Amino acid sequence: MKGTLGGEWGMENVGRVWNSLKPGETVIIEHDSLTSPALGLYHAVKWAREKGYRVVVDDILDTLYLYRVHLKLAGFNVDVFDDVETIKEGGLQNVGKVVAHLQLKQYAIRQAEYKRVFDPLLSGGGAIVNPVLGIERLFLISNLRESMNTLNAILRYTGDDRRIALYFVNMDLLKFGGPYILPLLEEIATTVVKVTKDGRHLKLSVVKSVNNELDGIEIVLPPEQGSTR
Template identity: 40%
Template structure:
């Protein structure tokens, strides 16, 4: 898969600073591989990494990385803002409750801006894991839209590039209207799907760019 890894690195290189990148996958896809490659690439390029971890999703990813025999130690030094959950991975910079969405969004705004303002690195990436879980916690369409509105607020911040890993099965079965809103928000949309041969699934996935502000990468398909 080395060729696929190299192609994925080129894709990350094509992302314009300040973009919001949406990585969509379904419940039968293990997204840890793309996440691991993204973290590895960002560290190699000198990016400061911040992970927004909703309800211990980062712990789940780390477990999958370890089971796959990949290096999970690279997660030990990343900054993490936890929303709910109780399992710590990385360096926890803040822990916010998940049971009150309006209060959470207000506190998150303060914590997020305060933390990132202290970062001396000229470039950083923010990776949001478990966003679909957070949207499920919204008790109304209004609260769901409040979460989307907060994401829009940070789009275009030149020193920060945001990556959202989202299980679309979860949202399409509960709040299907949120998926098109997330796709509208994102400047680049990547779909990760299981490869199939007839009725059988293959032991790899395809990463396809279905929307991109950089027209040169729109439509590319990578095998991992």
């Protein structure tokens, strides 16, 4: 799989990337503010459903609502999100089946409340694909100690083979949370994917992976034709 993959099989190759992920992985999907990751989330949810995974979304400060709006305006069928289990952290806009709405309190309180909700979902039977949306917003409103505790929480769940975590991270925002966050986050991650724009095309570059078959590959995607896909 080394090298650049693209053309008409672009989305098939993205599926090959998803299929190569192993239970217990923590995957970081990096993008900038001008490159919407909503399409990546859309295909990740569809892939997870096809593989029989449960989907549990961590929705921080209405990021899932933002992705859903972008996809709907692009012509995609957003019904795929209607029955995903969602843990909301802050925000006001509900998308999916909201199983808990956590307030953004002090870290110790917030983390205890999160564990109370998330750990039973992990133990509920069947593996989980866990997209985490808006984590950079959490770092923006955290102090140094809270940020380090959040990173430790990410590390604690890494290796838990009951779930695959997909962190969609806006790099333009993350850099304002502190210069140390990105290298620590990338160090924890088992797979790091950078998403960039090349004209009207998207390029996915796997810059780190514990799977040697994934490490170093690039996938070029043609412009999507949304329309009820």
